[in-house]
Amino acid sequence: MSNKVVHAIYNDDDILLDAVKKTRAAHHHIEEVYTPFPVHGLDKAMGLAPTRLAICAFLYGITGFTIYANLLNYIMIVDWPQDIGGKPSFAFYQNLPAFVPVMFEGTVFFAAHLMVITFFLRSKLWPFKQAENPDVRTTDDHFLMEVGVHGNEEELVSFFKNTGAVEVKVIEK
Template identity: 70%
Template sequence: MESSKVIHAFYTDDEILLDAVKAVKAKHHHIEEVFCPFPVHGLDKAMGLAPTRLAITSFLYGITGLAVAIWLTKYIMIEDWPQDIGGKPNFTWWANMPAFVPILFELTVFFAAHLMVITFYMRSRLWPFKEAENPDPRTTDDHFLMEIPVHNNEVELTKLLTNTGAVEINIVDKH
């Protein structure tokens, strides 16, 4: 595997980082990753990242949960073991549906929440015993790190990053 060089530019303020990302993108440089100790509003848009489709999957998981809840209540309470509750037997799902609303709601939320967590971990490639990809532990405390690939333009990138307010700039081999 061939190693490539990247520049790690450190920032201590999220607003300065956001302005730096915009400046680097304006010069048409590719930003590999930005490591932050907390979410920075607008950073995804500044980096040009595509919007997430997790909301669509959440909706589909909720619909799946609702369908399972409808099937479950119909099968258990109408077909398999119909019960005379309060002296008013009714053997249609539609007539009994108001009593099933809590079950329908809970299974909708249950499926959406649990399947979203699984989807998020799979999409983010976060699984048990995975080693951290964080290049510097300071990014979990009070520093922001912008990682930019180097293609024989170290001087240009270093000058640009210094002008954007980087407090530290390192050129490292990324394996």
Template identity: 50%
Template sequence: MNSNKVIYGLYDDDDKLLHATKKLVSRGFTVNEVYSPFPVHGLDTAMGLRYSRMAITSFIYGVIGAFLITLLMWYIMIEDWPMVIGGKPNFSYGQNLPAFIPVTFEATVFCAAHLMVITFLFRCGLYPGRGVFAGSKKYNPDPRTTDDKFLMEICDVDTKKIQKIEIIMKETGAVEIQIGDYKVKKRKKIISIKQYLKNNLSGIFKFLPKKKK
């Protein structure tokens, strides 16, 4: 049985939280998670988190959007139904490129922005139906973090190191410290798309009226 603990330190100021994170990391401890009502600038660097790869997805989605809209404009205006507008020839995409730049720009931004947000929501598990229909449990250990408090979580702590962490938290201005048993999270099994949809969307059908026999 795992005897290690999880420690929660509650702070009422983001500067104190950031200072505590830097101090704990410098002492060799790992801050696993921080719950806050708003993003704290510099916290990801202090925790040692790697740089987000969302910018890469944004670039890929932008290229896809630019390619698709270019293909669409070429087919509509050049290949399928070429039209002479204002006495300008419309039989070559290269000659009419300036007219297509605004539409290409808008489509690039549209695809990059919207698809990046969708990717972010799914990557963070914030897609519709996860909590309401799938019956997943709440994972925020303290609801006060949605108001004006900041919670630091340190998992899998050896019982011999608890006192050291408590001292650092108190020195950095923690208003509340809680210690609980650390539960090892089981690794999720790889399932098929059919099973995934069944697990996450099965609850939707409970709200539908049943047919009378």
């Protein structure tokens, strides 16, 4: 099995988007696309599934809300009830209006911090990880599409030149 990939380099995001659509229509497998900035519609053109991070954010928010509601109940009602400003501390529902800002902030805190951790783990980005950028120009002004070679190499190179690539290279991975 060949470990070769084609690096097709483009200098315009619209040309890249059209090339991705043509590549998918020709049933070539796109390994990765490297861009210097987010390209609107690229994920849909590549056929990537929608992210499920929003579901995680909701679950993390519910977790934070539950933890903070139970924490407030234990601290302010069960463990050490105090008469603050003449408000009774006999039941959670009687003090609920005072607890709402704290529970809201706890919800946001949990959702935000756990989302960042989830994103880093899901993206395999951890401290001291080496960059996986195949061409330094993709951090400045060029776009790179990486496609696995399965079949005729010369035919694939000419296909990408016809899609508007300014440079096409075959790389052994």
